[in-house]
Amino acid sequence: MRIQDLHELPKLRDGLSYLYLEHGRIDRRARAVEFINQEGRVLIPVASLAVLMLGPGTSITHEAIKTLADNGCLVNWCGEEGVRFYAQGVGETRKGYRLIRQAELVSDPARRLEVVRRMYQFRFEEELDPALTLQQIRGMEGARVRRAYAEASRRYGVFWMGRAYDRGRWYAADPINRALSAANACLNGLCHAAIVSAGYSPGLGFIHTGKMLSFVYDVADLYKTRLTVPLAFRLTAESPMQVETRVRHACRDLFHRERLLGRILDDIDQLLNLTRPMTRGQADLTVDVDADPALPGELWAPEEEDDTVAGGVNYGGDDS
Amino acid sequence: MVVMILERVPASLRGELSRWLIEPHPGVFIGHVSGMVRDRLWEKCCRRRDTGGILQAWSTNNEQRFTIRTYGDTRRAIVDFEGLQLVCVKPVQNSRK
Numbered sequence: 001m002r003i004q005d006l007h008e009l010p011k012l013r014d015g016l017s018y019l020y021l022e023h024g025r026i027d028r029r030a031r032a033v034e035f036i037n038q039e040g041r042v043l044i045p046v047a048s049l050a051v052l053m054l055g056p057g058t059s060i061t062h063e064a065i066k067t068l069a070d071n072g073c074l075v076n077w078c079g080e081e082g083v084r085f086y087a088q089g090v091g092e093t094r095k096g097y098r099l100i101r102q103a104e105l106v107s108d109p110a111r112r113l114e115v116v117r118r119m120y121q122f123r124f125e126e127e128l129d130p131a132l133t134l135q136q137i138r139g140m141e142g143a144r145v146r147r148a149y150a151e152a153s154r155r156y157g158v159f160w161m162g163r164a165y166d167r168g169r170w171y172a173a174d175p176i177n178r179a180l181s182a183a184n185a186c187l188n189g190l191c192h193a194a195i196v197s198a199g200y201s202p203g204l205g206f207i208h209t210g211k212m213l214s215f216v217y218d219v220a221d222l223y224k225t226r227l228t229v230p231l232a233f234r235l236t237a238e239s240p241m242q243v244e245t246r247v248r249h250a251c252r253d254l255f256h257r258e259r260l261l262g263r264i265l266d267d268i269d270q271l272l273n274l275t276r277p278m279t280r281g282q283a284d285l286t287v288d289v290d291a292d293p294a295l296p297g298e299l300w301a302p303e304e305e306d307d308t309v310a311g312g313v314n315y316g317g318d319d320s
Numbered sequence: 321m322v323v324m325i326l327e328r329v330p331a332s333l334r335g336e337l338s339r340w341l342i343e344p345h346p347g348v349f350i351g352h353v354s355g356m357v358r359d360r361l362w363e364k365c366c367r368r369r370d371t372g373g374i375l376q377a378w379s380t381n382n383e384q385r386f387t388i389r390t391y392g393d394t395r396r397a398i399v400d401f402e403g404l405q406l407v408c409v410k411p412v413q414n415s416r417k
Contacts (some may be wrong), residue, residue, distance in 0.1 A: 016383060019401055039408055040409050040410040041411075042406050042408045042409075043406065043407055043409070245402055248403075249403045252403040252404065253382065253383070256382060
């Protein structure tokens with residue numbers, strides 16, 4: 001049974017952030033998505049879940065993936081805690097105006113630079129001088145990130161040699177690097193889910209460029225030093241044992257306390273100046289495509305005042 | 321809000337619980353009490369359940385907005401997935417020879 005009306009799906013900010021599973025099978029039975037292992041069957045609340053993280057020893061069926069995609073739940077396959085592969089559904093909206101706006105901004109160098117500046121400004125306490133070049137800002141940002149790591153290292157007394165990990169050998173990395181990787185996997189997953197859920201493209205990045213997840217890296221970087229870096233150092237200082245699972249547990253509480261799921265989309269809209277819809281046409285869509293995704297969309301008509309004419313209409317006139 | 325579900329417990333326990341919470345369905349109780357009273361009711365039910373099962377759920381300020389605990393014989397267990405409480409249905413014990 002497909003979701004007919006997207007309004008049935010809880011808003012991202014009201015939902016659950018992520019669920020990490022390993023060693024079991026994910027299947028669909030009697031319309032429920034369930035995780036099965038020797039212990040029994042665990043029912044997964046997919047409609048309110050943003051990200052499902054599948055660790056080692058999991059297998060998932062065609063029916064389960066279909067249901068997850070339909071319910072706007074992002075799936076990450078993680079190889080030993082690091083994310084290896086993503087599967088995304090179509091998100092929880094059929095409205096295209098955010099994607100159009102994102103593409104417009106990314107394609108125009110001057111407007112793209114404005115967004116990039118706003119993204120950097122978002123991370124700095126002090127006002128950035130408009131005279132600074134992008135190269136200078138990048139230098140300041142590099143120094144800021146280094147300071148954040150050094151400060152967290154000093155505050156929690158965790159030895160810090162720099163970010164180092166071998167993608168092929170998870171357990172070869174030191175506990176702090178594993179903690180950071182696990183925390184960032186959660187943060188990136190949530191940012192990715194938020195981006196898809198609102199109808200943006202994960203591939204059209206502003207600061208990052210050239211990869212299918214460039215925009216995910218842009219958004220995750222807004223929060224890293226404030227959220228996941230201190231958390232990873234704090235938990236590693238407590239104990240080097242089982243850092244990954246403890247980090248994921250702590251991330252859940254932190255993201256809830258910081259209302260991250262509610263903030264991500266507001267922050268993106270702010271950075272892309274999308275707090276107001278682009279044109280009158282998008283502001284009061286005569287058809288709500290989320291109530292019925294099968295409704296015809298509008299046609300582009302630059303001569304019209306709101307740039308659109310109704311779709312699903314034959315404009316051929318009367319040829320009798 | 322507090323929800324309690326009692327299965328196969330003495331009638332007197334259900335009767336007593338109805339002084340604090342309403343019982344819209346046999347064995348299902350809903351109401352709003354303080355944290356301390358909630359714990360007292362929980363202990364009372366655990367003491368006097370006989371062989372029955374008890375479930376208590378109440379609103380909290382975590383991601384799920386509630387917490388659940390169970391006691392006694394229930395075929396479903398609450399499992400914690402790194403801070404997310406989900407329900408595990410245990411496999412049926414086949415009594416085949």
